[in-house]
Amino acid sequence: MNAAIELNFMAVLLLVFTLSLSKRHLSRNPRYRYFMLSVTTTIILLLSEIISHFLLELHVSSYILPHRLLNVIGFGLSPCLTYFLIAYVNYPLFSPVMKKLLRIPLYVNASLSVLSYWNGWLFFVDASNRYTRGPFFGVTTFVTFAYFCIVVYGYAKGLKSYELPEKGFFISIILLPLLGVLLQIVHPEILALWSSIALSLLLFYIFSLEQSFSYDSLTGLRNRTTFIRDLSKAEKEHIKHSCFFVFDLNNLKKVNDLYGHAAGDDLINSTAKVLYACFNKKGYCYRVGGDEFCVMCKNLEKGRLAEVLSSFELLLAQENTRRNIPLEVAYGYACNDGRGSTTLFQTYFEADTAMYRHKAKYKQQTYR
Secondary structure, eight states: OHHHHHHHHHHHHHHHHHHHHHHHTTTOOOTTHHHHHHHHHHHHHHHHHHHHHHHHHHHGGHHHHHHHOOOOOOOOHHHHHHHEEEHTTTTTGGHHHHHHHHHHHHHHOOOOOOHHHOOOOEEEETTTEEEOTTTTHHHHHHHHHHHHHHHHHHHHTGGGGHHHHHHHHHHHHHHHHHHHHHHHHHOOOOOHHHHHHHHHHHHHHHHHHHHHHHOOOOSSOOHHHHHHHHHHHHHTTTTTEEEEEEETTTHHHHHHHHHOOOHHHHHHHHHHHHHHHHHHTTTTEEEEEEEEEEEEETTTTGGHHHHHHHHHHHHHHHHTTSSSSSSOOOEEEEEESSSEEEHHHHHHHHHHHHHHHHHHHHHHTTOO
């Protein structure tokens, strides 16, 4: 058997294994279905490439029909692979209008693929069962690559919050398909593209799974487990001028009871976005409870506290001008200059206590 075909068979087995693993996490995160669709699409593309390779070697006219159909499938599904990854990674970032616009290139490419069966726009299989590229062959490549860039953009936006090993792992995921493309350009006889994508998808799954242990699935912020880990690390490193901001979202239970949990999730997610916009260049943002958030800022001077909180209040007010259900957030803060015997854990609890004082004051003002 051809070595390239053997490589593709191995890639199919790898993806079947990845698919079986990802099914286990579907109930925890429904967006995993888009990742599973991406993996399934890749399996179909790999199998179609394997069969096409055999048909190409036969040069028998009776196989023209299946050969053309396999190319319709291959060209039509190629952009779907990266489109489903967009749905998995980026969909929460897009408006309904943007989501509809993203589907247009998919429909255009699918239409061209089907029509190419007769007119050869993307590919052509002649009477001798020989395959050649069509004049619009680059359309599929362009759409697939454009979607791939959107996927990379979605993950790259969060790179600043990743540790160095995570960044390296993510970059390797991106580079693998690109290396597969380069290898296939230099050595056309080696069908390395889809097998490299298969390996990249497995790494992508491992990376996503790792992030699910460290990051909150709803907001994308670091979770409580990561907060405790980072706090312990900062304590050992004797970080000076550390400040903690603790935030609590008011009226979440009331909103859940009146409007449903989808509205409550929207409140949580919107609060997280405001916090990230305000603090992502100053420290790390965490969701440490159902409606509670924390920001840990290293090397932040006390003199800047008023400026930072003023910026938060402004962003919160701007967000509320666009909302029917307003965000009402209680907060507290505390700082540790590293000079005394107070630990960072104690400083965090001081900020938490300050937040509850602010929350009690807010409730008194509300019920007067």
